[in-house]
Amino acid sequence: MNAAPQIPTLPLNDGRAIPQLGFGTWQVEQPDAARVVGEALKAGYRHVDTAQMYGNERGVGEAMRRSGLDREAIYLTSKLSNDNHQPDDARRSFEQSLQDLQTDYVDLFLIHWPLPTRYGGDFVSTWRVLEEFHREGRARSIGVSNFRPQDLDKLAAHCEVTPAVNQIEAHPYFTNDEVRAASRKRGMLIEAWSPLARGGELIEDPAVTGIAAAVDRTPAQVVLRWHVQRGDVIFPKSSHAERMRENLRLFDFELSDEQMATLTALDQGEPGRVGPNPDTFEG
Numbered sequence: 001m002n003a004a005p006q007i008p009t010l011p012l013n014d015g016r017a018i019p020q021l022g023f024g025t026w027q028v029e030q031p032d033a034a035r036v037v038g039e040a041l042k043a044g045y046r047h048v049d050t051a052q053m054y055g056n057e058r059g060v061g062e063a064m065r066r067s068g069l070d071r072e073a074i075y076l077t078s079k080l081s082n083d084n085h086q087p088d089d090a091r092r093s094f095e096q097s098l099q100d101l102q103t104d105y106v107d108l109f110l111i112h113w114p115l116p117t118r119y120g121g122d123f124v125s126t127w128r129v130l131e132e133f134h135r136e137g138r139a140r141s142i143g144v145s146n147f148r149p150q151d152l153d154k155l156a157a158h159c160e161v162t163p164a165v166n167q168i169e170a171h172p173y174f175t176n177d178e179v180r181a182a183s184r185k186r187g188m189l190i191e192a193w194s195p196l197a198r199g200g201e202l203i204e205d206p207a208v209t210g211i212a213a214a215v216d217r218t219p220a221q222v223v224l225r226w227h228v229q230r231g232d233v234i235f236p237k238s239s240h241a242e243r244m245r246e247n248l249r250l251f252d253f254e255l256s257d258e259q260m261a262t263l264t265a266l267d268q269g270e271p272g273r274v275g276p277n278p279d280t281f282e283g
């Protein structure tokens, strides 16, 4: 097992802290998950982002067990599946997540999507159940994902605990600044999902490759460094050990203000999204 590289932590509004860089596991299928997440832990990642929806929690738990690392050495996030919003389903599925992950707590548990029409748009009763997990210490921090400003207002009006994070799509093609600002204003940290825009066109964009050549880094490192300098949490996914290591090497170089501005100017607004829009996603 490698010594963990120095990854900064960021403070959360509940007094805890989160490593700014982690490992994403969407599309890491259950049969491969123990191996892939095991490689990520070996490379030095100490923060893993999973979800009930990904169907790989058993593999993630197995990778943590096999790693021999203390549970406390790993920051672990999972998320409530869209099918489990009813309070009793949330309780039952959370138990199952802990069992599959082979742990008695997660560091962070999120409502995955706000679901504007399913369950009558009621995520408040769901959030109250997350508050329960938080009180019990089984979810050390709780947060939301894909919540829009109006969803955050609704939670603020009806709930006791302010979410620690809002995990939202963000990258240079879709900076998502309005939701980002609304979340930060309420004291939440932003976790930027699909930070590489899923590894497609963005890392071949001449603006990105030009900066990469200038700073002698890879295009992926340049994009990930942009997120780091914006102060957001990221967890790029890769099934390749070499890329896992590449994506960890972000803390020994800097982008200039001008390079940051060039990347931010790539924003395309709505057409730049690579994932679903929370206004309509109910899947």
Ligand SMILES: NC(=O)C1=CN([C@@H]2O[C@H](COP(=O)(O)OP(=O)(O)OC[C@H]3O[C@@H](n4cnc5c(N)ncnc54)[C@H](OP(=O)(O)O)[C@@H]3O)[C@@H](O)[C@H]2O)C=CC1
Pocket (backbone or CB within 6 Å): 023, 024, 025, 026, 027, 049, 050, 112, 145, 146, 167, 168, 192, 193, 194, 195, 196, 197, 198, 199, 200, 203, 220, 221, 235, 236, 237, 238, 239, 240, 243, 246, 247, 275
């Ligand atoms: N809350 C939510 O609704 C969502 C949360 N997420 C979370 O965010 C994580 C990251 O987002 P994700 O959608 O996976 O997309 P990413 O932006 O992390 O991109 C992953 C893709 O980029 C490729 N890639 C990774 N590193 C490199 C590199 N250095 N050079 C070139 N290509 C690279 C990967 O390919 P390969 O594997 O072949 O290396 C993969 O195809 C997810 O895994 C999940 O944990 C994601 C979506 C929604």
Ligand SMILES: O=C(O)C(=O)[C@@H](O)[C@H](O)C(=O)CO
Pocket (backbone or CB within 6 Å): 026, 051, 053, 275, 276
């Ligand atoms: O990965 C996640 O956490 C997601 O919710 C998304 O991947 C989403 O399910 C999606 O992109 C479906 O196409």
